[in-house]
Amino acid sequence: xxxxxxxxxxxxxxxxxxxxxxxxxxxxxxxxxxxxxxxxxxxxxxxxxxxxxxxxxxxxxxxxxxxxxxxxxxxxxxxxxxxxxxxxxxxxxxxxxxxxxxxxxxxxxxxxxxxxxxxxxxxxxxxxxxxxxxxxxxxxxxxxxxxxxxxxxxx
Numbered sequence: 001x002x003x004x005x006x007x008x009x010x011x012x013x014x015x016x017x018x019x020x021x022x023x024x025x026x027x028x029x030x031x032x033x034x035x036x037x038x039x040x041x042x043x044x045x046x047x048x049x050x051x052x053x054x055x056x057x058x059x060x061x062x063x064x065x066x067x068x069x070x071x072x073x074x075x076x077x078x079x080x081x082x083x084x085x086x087x088x089x090x091x092x093x094x095x096x097x098x099x100x101x102x103x104x105x106x107x108x109x110x111x112x113x114x115x116x117x118x119x120x121x122x123x124x125x126x127x128x129x130x131x132x133x134x135x136x137x138x139x140x141x142x143x144x145x146x147x148x149x150x151x152x153x154x155x
Contacts, residue, residue, distance in 0.1 A: 006107060007107065008052070008105035008106070008107045008124065009105060009106050009107070009108075010104070010105055011104050011105065011106045012104070013100055013101050013102070013104050013129075016104060016106060016123070017064055017066065018066055019064065019065045019066030020065065020098055020099070020100065021062045021063065021064055021065075021077075021098070021099050021100070021101070022062060022063045022065065022092070022096050022097065022098055022099070023060055023061070023062055023087055023096070023097050023098075023099045024060075024061045024062065024063055024074065024095060024096055025060070025061055025095055026060070027058050027059070027060040027079060027084060027085055027086070027087070028058065028059055028060070029047045029056070029057075029058060029059075029084070030047065030048045030057035030058060030059040030078060031045045031046065031047055031048065032045070032046045032047070032048055050078075050080050050124075053080050055080040055081055055082055055126075056080070056081065056082060056083075057078050057079070057080060058078070058079040058080075058081060058084055058085060059076055059077070059078060059079075060076070060077050060079065061074060061075070061076055061077070062074065062075065062076075062077050062099070063096075072120075075123075077101070077123050077124070077125065078122070078123070078124045078125075079101075079124070079125055079126070079127065080103075080124055080125070080126055081126060081127055085127045085128055086128070087099055087128050088128050088129065089128075099128055100128065100129040101123075101125035101127070101128060101129065102125060102126055102127050102128065102129045103124075103125050103126030103127065104123060104124070104125045105123070105124050105125075106121040106122070106123055107121060107122040107123075107124070108120075108121055109121065109122050
């Protein structure tokens, strides 16, 4: 029995990101590509919908302070929810806030180009939990299925 392509593995937030995550900027709708012709004709921008859950997709950029490779430290994450998820923590610096995700899943994928390919993951989550103080989040608080996308390596 093989695991099908696109399978999402439930993973505990503390296991995937033992040093936590930092949200950089704001969460915004994940929209479908719109051509010049579509824009010129005034067609409305459509938000993407997750094929498995039927929930709307929201995008945010996160940074993993535990990642040693600076090129892989920041990556996009996808949040699946009917309404826009709002972080529950205050900004540590302007535009940056520590976060913890609930309903986290990881989908293995190949990243990189040519002969420089490497194992990566698309992370999805269902929302935010209050982040632990101090940045280190080694607790087993979350382990639900669902959703966010990333090119970072999981621990």
